[in-house]
Amino acid sequence: LMVELADPKRLSLVPIHLHDQLPSYYVYAGLVFTVLTRPYLRAWGSSWSKKAPAILVEIAFYRMREKNSEEIVVLNQILAAPCNTSYGRLNYLPVVSINGVEIDNLRHLVEVVEKADESEDFIKIKMSRNKVIVIETKKAKDDHDELMRRNQIAHAKSENLRTEEEKKAARAALARKSRSKKSRHRAKQEDLSAELKKSSSKMEIINCLSKCPSKKSMADLAFQAFCTVSESKGDTVEKGTFMRHFEEYTHHSKEMISELFSSFDKNNDGSITKDEFSEFLLKQFTGSRESLLATIASLIFNVKEV
Secondary structure, eight states: OOOOOOOHHHHOSSOSOOTTOOOOEEEETTEEEEEOOHHHHGGGOTTHHHHSOHHHHHHHHHOOOSSTTOOOEEEEEEOOOGGGTTOTTOTTEEEEEETTEEOOSHHHHHHHHHHHHHHOSEEEEEEGGGOEEEEEHHHHHHHHHHHHHHTTOSOSBOGGGSOHHHHHHHHHHHHHHHHHHHHHHHHHHHHHHHHHHHOOSHHHHHHHHTTOSSHHHHHHHHHHHHHHHOSSSSSOEEHHHHHHHHHHHHOOOHHHHHHHHHHHOTTOSSEEOHHHHHHHHHHHSOSOHHHHHHHHHHHHHHHHTO
C-alpha cells in the first residue's frame, strides 16, 4: 500500500511563523497592503480566532494553498487622502484582483499596480464580498509625497519587495538624512559653544546647557571649556588641568583623580580627547539630566573663573 503525502507547504496558505522576518507591506494611494499570517492575526490578541475579522479567521483555518507562490493579500489600512475618499471602512478584506488580473501574492500585486499606474487612468481593486475600490492614478501620484510625509512612512514597500535600484536609492536617501542630521547637530553645537563663551554667570551657563539636545552635548561643551585653559595644544585636555579642576570640584585625593585620568587616557600620552573626556563625565556623574546639568555647569563656572 502506497500513501502519497501532501506537500506541507501547500497546506499552509496562512504562514504560522515569519521566522524573524519583518512583515511585508506595500502602500499605494494610502492603501496599505500586507500578507495574511498568523502573527498578523495575533494582533487581535490570544483570542484572535474570536476577535479577528471572520473572513480572515476562516481563511486561516480552512483555506489550503493551491500553488507554492500563493499568498492572501489583505488591505490592512486606508490612510486618508483625497485620492481614496469614501473608502474608509474597507480594511481587513482580502484582495481578489487588480484591473481584472487575479492576484497571487503581494509581490504580484506590486507589479500589477505599478504597471497600471504607468499606463492606466484608473486602478480597480476588487476585494472579497464584492467590494471595489477605484483609484485615479493621476490623483494617486499627486497625493503620494504628502501622504508619505504626513504619515511618516519612509518607503512605500517593505525591503523584501524593493528592486536593487530602489534599495540603492533608499540607502542613499538614508545617508543624506544622516549627513543632514549631523550637519544640524554641528551647527547647534557651534551656536551653544558661542553662547557659552559669552556666559559669565552660573545661571547663564545653566541656561545654555539646558538647550543641549543630549547629555553628550553637555559633556562636549564642558570639554571645550577645559580646552580653553589647558596647557596642551589642539583639541585635548592635559592631565594637569584635568586634575586641578576635578580635585577642586570633587574633593577627591590627587591619587584617585590621577588614577581616574589614566583609566580614560587610552593613548597614555598625558591628555584626553573630547570623546574620552565625555565618556569620563557620563560614567562618573550618573543620574538624571538635571543633576548632570548642575554638575557640568559648576565645572564650567569654576574653569571660567580661572
